[in-house]
Structures are given as structure tokens and as C-alpha cells.
Amino acid sequence: MRVLPYGDRALLAEYGDAEETIAAYRALEATRPPGVVALVPAARTVLVRVEPTALTLGNAERWVRETEPIESEDDPGALVVIPVHYDGPDLSDTADLLGMSVAGLIAAHSAADWRCGFVGFSPGFGYLSAADWAHEVPRLATSRPRVPAGSVAVAAGFAGVYPRESPGGWRILGRTDADLWDVDRTPPALLIPGARVRFEAIP
Known part of the structure; x- marks a missing residue:
């Protein structure tokens, strides 16, 4: 997984494939801290947009890197x-x-x-x-x-x-x-x- 800069209010987490991205998105959504304005999943990325006065990009990156993906068997979803x-x-x-x-x-x-x-x-x-x-x-x-x-x-x-x-x-x-x-x-x-x-x- 790579974390890429995306302006002064967002970062882009890049994953290996669609399944890994979905698992990461589920985990990020489940543990979303105050200050995260939006999580936008795509084919191999999740865009994390923040309000910098509530959550710095540095802390957001630390949260993204430390969050363990939730595999489908752990969270079957609707x-x-x-x-x-x-x-x-x-x-x-x-x-x-x-x-x-x-x-x-x-x-x-x-x-x-x-x-x-x-x-x-x-x-x-x-x-x-x-x-x-x-x-x-x-x-x-x-x-x-x-x-x-x-x-x-x-x-x-x-x-x-x-x-x-x-x-x-x-x-x-x-x-x-x-x-x-x-x-x-x-x-x-x-x-x-x-x-x-x-x-x-x-x-």
C-alpha cells in the first residue's frame, strides 16, 4: 500500500487490487476519526479528505497506514x-x-x-x-x-x-x-x- 499526497486537504491510499481496496475501505469507514470529511473508494485507491483544523494530514496518514483491512469473512456486509x-x-x-x-x-x-x-x-x-x-x-x-x-x-x-x-x-x-x-x-x-x-x- 502506498499513501500519496493529494493537495493540502486530502491524501490518496493506493492498494494492490480491488479486493484489497474494498477491505481497506471497510476498515477505514469503520474507524473513521473526527476530521475525516469523506472517503471515496475507486478501483485501487481510497481518497481520504480531511478538515485540517480537526485532523492533520500527517495524523490522517498515520491512521490510514495503521488501519488493518477488514476481510469479507470478518464483515459480510449487506x-x-x-x-x-x-x-x-x-x-x-x-x-x-x-x-x-x-x-x-x-x-x-x-x-x-x-x-x-x-x-x-x-x-x-x-x-x-x-x-x-x-x-x-x-x-x-x-x-x-x-x-x-x-x-x-x-x-x-x-x-x-x-x-x-x-x-x-x-x-x-x-x-x-x-x-x-x-x-x-x-x-x-x-x-x-x-x-x-x-x-x-x-x-
Whole structure:
């Protein structure tokens, strides 16, 4: 793990991979001291923003370095079950790319223990990774100008669900009626960093 300077009110903790980053974020969130204004996880980093009058950057760095990550077995996190109709336009081609049958791809995707590492791209879009999903799936050569809301897709080592209609280049495996973003809900995002996610195949 490296700690990098990020201006006069923040620092950036860099980790080896997504799983390590999620574990570190869980621990930092659980032990957040006064003066930490925000913790923003990403694929391999956690941005720590502070109020310097309450917590100096030096003390913040010491806290980050001394905080032991919380592994998933120690903190299972909230489980979000997302029902999926596996009938996406890229399902068959993605199975071929990975050298498996469509049924095998559906089984692997729905059996994986996904974890939301961070949220980005659009409100409510959670980037999901799983230790038992070892498939690197290339993005489409040309992005679609319109991907329907609720599309369940994969790209690189991640899975995700499009919360609203938008452009996108991920490979669509299916669709869900789950509401990923609702401003009247607290929090608005169905998927928040640290949440466990299971996709459930439905007819």
C-alpha cells in the first residue's frame, strides 16, 4: 500500500487490487476519526479528505497506514439480491469469448460472490468484482449509444447494472427490474461500496 499526497486537504491510499481496496475501505469507514470529511473508494485507491483544523494530514496518514483491512469473512456486509432475466444481446457472444456454454456463463455469473467496490460513471452504477469471477471480458469494440436502464453487464473483471438509459460499451448479459437509483430512498443508491451482491437467474 502506498499513501500519496493529494493537495493540502486530502491524501490518496493506493492498494494492490480491488479486493484489497474494498477491505481497506471497510476498515477505514469503520474507524473513521473526527476530521475525516469523506472517503471515496475507486478501483485501487481510497481518497481520504480531511478538515485540517480537526485532523492533520500527517495524523490522517498515520491512521490510514495503521488501519488493518477488514476481510469479507470478518464483515459480510449487506447482501443485495438482484433478479436477472439472462436474455441480453451479448450473452451468447460473451459465452463464446470465454469458451463456455450460455448455461455455464449464467451459472458462473449468478454463483459469484460479488462485492461493490465503488460507484461511478452515473449515479447508482456500482462496480462489482468477485474473487470467484476470474474472467476478463473485453468491452465492445464500439459502444452502444443507448443502453436500457436495468441492463446487467460485464467488462474487464467487473460486473455492473446500468441504473438509467445511457451510452455504454459493456457486454449485456441480461436485465433486471431492480431500482438502482431512487432519490427518495436513503441512501439513493441500491449498491453502495462494501455491499455484497448476488445475481439471481429468473425466467
